[in-house]
Amino acid sequence: MRLLVLWLVSAAAACAAAQEPPIPAQALRSGLSFAGADVRAMQADDAENPGFLWVTHGEALWQSGCASCHGDARTSMRGVAARYPAYDEAAKSVLDLAARIERCRTERAHAAPLARESEDLLALETYVALQSRGMPGNVSIDGPARASFERGQAFYHRRHGQMNLACTQCHDQNYGKRLYAETISQGHGNAFPAYRLEWQSLGSLQRRIRACLFGVRAQMPPPGAPELTDVELYLAWRAKGLPLEAPGVRR
Amino acid sequence: MDARIVVPPKVARNEPFEVRVQIRHPMETGYRTDDNGKSIPRNVIRTFTCRYDGELVFAAQLSSGIAANPYLRYFVTARASGELVFEWVDDAGVRGSERAAVTVA
Secondary structure, eight states: OHHHHHHHHHHHHHHHHHTSOSSOGGGOOOGGGGSOHHHHHHHHOTTTOTTHHHHHHHHHHIIIIIHHHHOOHHHHTTTTGGGOSEEETTTTEEEOHHHHHHHIIIIISOOOOOOTTOHHHHHHHHHHHHTTTTSBOOOOOSGGGHHHHHHHHHHHHSOBTTTTBOHHHHHTTSTTSEETTEEOOOOOOTTOSEEETTTTEEEOHHHHHHHHHHHTTOOOOOTTOHHHHHHHHHHHHHTTTOBOOOSEEEO | OOEEEEOOSSBOTTOEEEEEEEEOOOOBOSOOBOTTSOBOOOBOEEEEEEEETTEEEEEEEOOTTSOSSOEEEEEEEOSSOEEEEEEEEETTOOEEEEEEEEOBO
C-alpha cells in the first residue's frame, strides 16, 4: 500500500514536471542570439529594420479605422500581443493575434475581410505587436485554452514528413548546432511577425512554421489552420518570459 | 508605396549629414515564374532622385540585382535650411515621393 502511495506521488510529480517547458527559463535564448552580427545590427536600428515599413503602413491603417474605438494604440494595445494566442469567448476557440484583429475588423467594424498573410493584415498585426516590444510573453494555457495547448504540444513532439523529424529534435535537443550554413535556434516565435531576408518580406509566425514543415517535407496546413494556431500557443508557452521583439529581423 | 526617411533633426552648416531611405517595393526581377509557369514581369524601381530645394543632390539607377525594399544611405551637405524631396518611379510607372525638412543649426 505504501509503495502504491509512493508510486502515485511520484507519478503526480512526473505529471507536474511534464508541465515545465522543455528549456528552463534561464536558458531561453531568442533567435536573435543565434543570428549573425549583420542581422543583429539590422534589427537593433529601427531606421534600418525593414519591418518598420510595415509598421508605418499598419499605423496608417490603425488611424483610419481601429483608432475610432481603440484610441491610441501605444496605450490601448500595450501588452496585448504578449497574451496571444488566447481563447476567445465569442469565437469559442483559441485565436492568434492576426485572427483576433481580423475578427474585430469583420464582426465589429464590418470591414471587408483580409486574407491571412495579406500585406494589410500583416501591417496591422505588426503595429499592434510593436506596442508590446520588450515585454515578456505571457500566454494562458488554463481553462478552455488547455485542449488547444495539448494539441500543439502533441504536434510539436510528433514526427512529420519524409524526413520523419519532430520539432523537438532540432529545437530542444540540438539547438546551437549547425544545419548546413544555419545555426539551429531554439525555435521561439517572439520576434514575429518578422522580416525574413530569405522571403525579402515580412511574414507571420504561421508562415515560418509552414516553412519549417516544408523543410522536413511534411504536409503544410493552410494559413490560418487551427493546427497552426495550436502550435503557436504551445510555442508561446514554451518561450514564456522571453521579451517580444516584433518586428524582428531573421535570415 | 510606403517609404521611411531618416535625417538628423538638426544638422551643422557645410557639414555632411547622413540620409537614410527605405522604400517598400517587391523589386520583382523578371526572372521568376509563378505557380503556373508564367513569367512574372519585371517590376523594379528604375530611378531614384533626391533634390535639395530644387537642386539635384543624389540620384540612383536601380536594377533587378537589388533586393526587395531597397535601402539607400548617402551623405548630403547643407548650406542653409531647406527641404529634401525624394522621387522614384518603377517599371509599372508607379511614382512615389516623400519629403523631409532639414534644419541647419
